[in-house]
Amino acid sequence: MKSAQRLTLYLLLAPAILWLGLLIVLPHVEILILSFSERVAPRVYAYGAGNYLEFFTEPLYWRTFARTAIMSIFVTAITLVLAFPIALYIARVAQGRTKAMLLLLCLLPFWVSELVRTLGWMMLLRETGVVSYLLRAMGLADQPVELLYNDGAVILGLVYGGLLFMIVPLANALESLEPSVVEAGFDLGGSRWTVLRRIVIPHAMPGIVAGSIIVFMLTVGNFATPVLLGGKNGLWFTEQIYAQFITRFNWPQGAAFGMLLLLLSSIIVWAGLRLTRQSLGTTLRQA
């Protein structure tokens, strides 16, 4: 009886162990090891931190890395500011069917492939695109305007891609705020701004953290949006990883970059959770 139960438990555990072991843990051990190996001669490798040194000595690499990190923080902040009024409206103003409708309309575009959404922005922004055409048609421009292939386009695309992941946790957090608490805030003489700053925003903090962490992770790890909307000026760190792995076939260097990206992403997630004393599980569940 006892040993049969043991056996059942092991059988049930087997898929999870295989999954996490073969697809997550061992592959990460592999790139960790790979990142510390250097090519000393064709097909001959030795252990060393050369790939990481290369990262710090070659300005293109660390600048791209810093640019990716800073722009991601920037994108996260913009997304938060843009999403907050929407989430507040959905959670606290809209009622019944309108509310369900607004939320569903938010969800729909994000179920569509990232590439389709990016295609839409390309068609809107490029020199021969819709915006440029409309500007000329209205007489606001006398020649085609190129709105694509600059940082603005990249930020726009990334913010667009992150909005949903900010709105949903924010709306969930705002939903749980008791209307009477807000009313009490006004009743005690608070202005709209004080009530927002002292009551609503502190209450939404778990949602703000959850949304920000997710948007940051998605932005840092994004590939298609910066490459397609930024073109040669995209300069995103994931592109460097791709270049090392696929184009240059320098796997150790690519592995080192991968570890650095993972480190950046993990540190931000960890710091965000630490700052607000939340656990990963509850945060992810909110999203």
Add this chain to the structure above:
Amino acid sequence: MNRPSLLWKLYIAAFYVFLFAPLLVVAIFAFNASPFPSPPWRGFTLEWFTGTGAVFGKPGVLMDPIWLTSIGNSLKVAVPVALLAVLIGTVNAWVLERAEFRGKTLLAMMMLWPLVIPGVVLGISILAFFSRVANGLEEWLQRDLDFLRPGLSLVVLGQLSFILTISTLIIAARLRKFDRSLEEAALDLGASRARVLRTVTLPFLKPALIGAGLVALLMSFENFNTTLMLVGSDAPLPITMYGQMREGATPAINAVSLFLMLAVGGIASLFALTSKAEV
């Protein structure tokens, strides 16, 4: 706070325009009778869906082997991913909700982990690891092991690595709501363990199983980051789209995108229906 100002309402309206503008543009220009996916509007055509290429020199989606094989490749990946995600996700959910053993909290945390790893990193780590395994095994067995090399089978593994987390979470959430006395009641009325599973537990889980399967199907169909690192010569749909977008495509890409949107809309409404049917 309950009286939204006009400014606020205008902002909401502008936001939804912003949200749907790119999708609308993509959809509309799928019907433009022009060899380029850009204005001006040159009239309505279905050429980019069913055309043979006689009119614009390039065929429509349904006539173009490139698009058709890509869609086929995507299905070859998405169907096994969805099936495995539901099957393994159910077992994992069972482990999380029903089994008692040491290290369960650790395992539960590990299962969430794939969600915080960037997709590109998942891709390269699986690529590197399986190449090493393939090299080792080939040397030992003296045989080619193509399924461990970049290609559709590796894409399946790569996508599973994080889609399993999602399916596990969806199914576990439903299993947590299950009242175990229903199982005891069925046993008490004389049902065998297998019958209890078939007539009580699985029917209860059904909405979550369907939901997890649809979500897995969709995520697999649309995944780009991880897939990009693991593809071989057979490109699934997002990879083909990416290539075409870099090179400059015909409005056929808009037609493909429209199909994708319709499929998403269909799956989303299916999903909404099954979740509404939940007891």
Add this chain to the structure above:
Amino acid sequence: MAPSTDLDIVNVTKRFGSHAAVDDVTFSVAPGEFFSILGPSGCGKTTLMRMIAGFEHPSSGDIRIRGKSMIGVPANRRPVNMVFQSLALFPMMSVGENVAYGLTCRGVNRADAEERANRVLERVGLKGFGERRVTALSGGQRQRVAIARCLVLEPTLVLLDEPLGALDLKLREHMKIELKQLQGTFNTTFAYITHDQSEALVMSDRIAVMNQGRFEQVGSPRELYHNPTTPFVASFVGETNRWQGETVGETAGTTSVRLPSGAVLQGRGTASQPTALAFVRPEAIALAQGEVGLGGLPNRFEGRVSAVLFDGANSSLLITTPGFEEPIRAVLPQAGPLAGIEVGAPVHLGWAADAMKVFAA
């Protein structure tokens, strides 16, 4: 020879670690009997019931149904069926499918099962409900479906685990009577567990009072109420006044108990130890305006009404009485000279020695 009992529990003990949830319990239930196990939550009654159903296994002892030991027999092969506290109706099936479930498990074909299910539904007053969803039923209807689902299998014994707990008061009162009637018409043995003494008293042929894993007393409702054999039963079953004192003498079956205040009470019972507990039911306390009205009662006191707790037929008075630390509870007279008595009114009270049970503390 057919066994004369449906259920025999023989020296059953269930230990969780070092704690004995059920501690050496023995009892039998006769065919057709409505047997209740009454006890506070955590007394082990649910564990006992789950062992009979087969969801828990006794650490020692035997469980026999119609003389056949059930040790090692899995839950799905026992001739007992259970009505769960949550009812556990299958939400994914219709009412008819719920009732027919056990029959189809036994291999009865679909048409027969459906017909038998409909017949039982009719008998429990749910004719024509077969197609409904269980989620669309009222509390009382769900209750009846849960019972029909068991009865259709014609089990030797039906176990009921506080099935009325979730109902509101009015419906609960109604279901008590209905359950008793159902048990009578189907003539099936019921084993019922509850923490609600009124449910047990109203419905049962016999009740076992359970406390800390053991049976305190088994008997008919009247026996338990009027002749409790332990202090726990005396205080758990029904309302009662309870005093602690010292045994000061025992003559001709009468035991004298002296309260800390010095007042001496006369009661019945053997107190083997110097400290004693005395119990008197509120309805056994006679009230009068003057001492004359109490005749020759051995226990006579004078007090003042401190509260009137009006609750219809269950109304009572609290009487602050010199010599007693807490007010004495008596039934509120609603007819006769004392009807309409108010707070602050002086009153004489007394009780017979027979009405007071004395136990060693």
